[in-house]
Amino acid sequence: MRKFTLALTASLLLSTAAMAEDVKLKMATIAPNLSAAITMSTFANVVTNNLDGVEIEVAGGGAATLHMMEVGRGNLDMSMGNQVVHFLMSTGKAMYAKEAEAPELAKKVQLLMLYPYGQYHFAVRADSDINVLDDIEGASVFLGPQGGGAYNAARGWIKATTGLEVGEDYEAIKANWQTGYQAFLDGKIDVYVNGCIDPCGQFIQFTETEDVRFIGPESYEGEAVTKFLGKFRYLDEIPAGSYAGQKNTGPVMSMNVPVGILINSDLSEELVYNVTKTFWDNVGDITSDAPWAKELSVDYAPKNIGGLTLHPGAARYYREVGVLN
Numbered sequence: 001m002r003k004f005t006l007a008l009t010a011s012l013l014l015s016t017a018a019m020a021e022d023v024k025l026k027m028a029t030i031a032p033n034l035s036a037a038i039t040m041s042t043f044a045n046v047v048t049n050n051l052d053g054v055e056i057e058v059a060g061g062g063a064a065t066l067h068m069m070e071v072g073r074g075n076l077d078m079s080m081g082n083q084v085v086h087f088l089m090s091t092g093k094a095m096y097a098k099e100a101e102a103p104e105l106a107k108k109v110q111l112l113m114l115y116p117y118g119q120y121h122f123a124v125r126a127d128s129d130i131n132v133l134d135d136i137e138g139a140s141v142f143l144g145p146q147g148g149g150a151y152n153a154a155r156g157w158i159k160a161t162t163g164l165e166v167g168e169d170y171e172a173i174k175a176n177w178q179t180g181y182q183a184f185l186d187g188k189i190d191v192y193v194n195g196c197i198d199p200c201g202q203f204i205q206f207t208e209t210e211d212v213r214f215i216g217p218e219s220y221e222g223e224a225v226t227k228f229l230g231k232f233r234y235l236d237e238i239p240a241g242s243y244a245g246q247k248n249t250g251p252v253m254s255m256n257v258p259v260g261i262l263i264n265s266d267l268s269e270e271l272v273y274n275v276t277k278t279f280w281d282n283v284g285d286i287t288s289d290a291p292w293a294k295e296l297s298v299d300y301a302p303k304n305i306g307g308l309t310l311h312p313g314a315a316r317y318y319r320e321v322g323v324l325n
Helices: 002-014 016-021 033-052 064-074 081-090 102-105 149-162 177-185 201-206 223-229 271-286 293-294 312-320
Strands: 024-031 056-058 077-079 109-116 121-123 138-142 191-196 212-214 236-238 252-256 257-264
Touching: 002 024, 024 033, 024 081, 024 293, 033 056, 033 077, 033 191, 033 257, 033 271, 033 293, 056 257, 064 077, 064 102, 064 109, 064 257, 081 102, 081 257, 102 293, 109 271, 109 312, 121 149, 121 236, 121 252, 138 177, 149 223, 177 191, 177 201, 177 212, 191 201, 271 312
Parallel strands: 024 056, 024 077, 138 191
Antiparallel strands: 077 257, 109 257, 121 191, 121 212, 236 252
């Protein structure tokens, strides 16, 4: 795959006429029914349908942390990731502590665009006696697949705002995204956590038959919260009235984080420029069928990237439209 990518890069640099040749790019996402994965798939569909000679093939499932390694190796062209996980990869920490090649592979991973992961929704049934996050002591919770970025973020938010520790004060079940959601549907767990851009499919489905309540912490202020949020996470409210069966009478404070479409650095500037431009030129056409897409913003896409670097092709587009200096 790496040899193919390098050869593709050389041919595309010859002229823009090379775009007339068929180019297949490989993208991997997390579980395909999740909001972040739907955004990735939508990106792929918009580009494929509007850019002659380019097709983006999407494979759903698996962990973004592993997909990023494959982007670095050149076995994938694109995957989901973010600044925090890229930092851990580049420094060989946390989930990459046993991956000796991770820091070197991180150098081959660049950014095409950022978008909001979505507010972390901490959901309970409407008749639950859990009214705030501080009440989950002794509860069973799905935080996300253990070892993944979503799990660590949800666990960290609970710790920072309530002081409660996973495994000591509440139980976090071991499950993938599909089985974690099914456990909530079946009433086998008390709290289900999912970061998504409203309206998201899991809660649309759930509220067809049951009522839901989203819970936040009693307080989201203090040094622990500030430290947890750091440079990249940020406070964000879940609005009331997003779902027919949502029983919140007002907004609920939670947190959000930028995630991005990461791309192998060997892909040519011309190709990545055309892919980036095609998406932003056409994304407005899908918002009537995908209302969550209104949250995607060209202003948001290249900002606050931390140690990640924009691919030169993407940077060229963002400078051209005036959102990057």
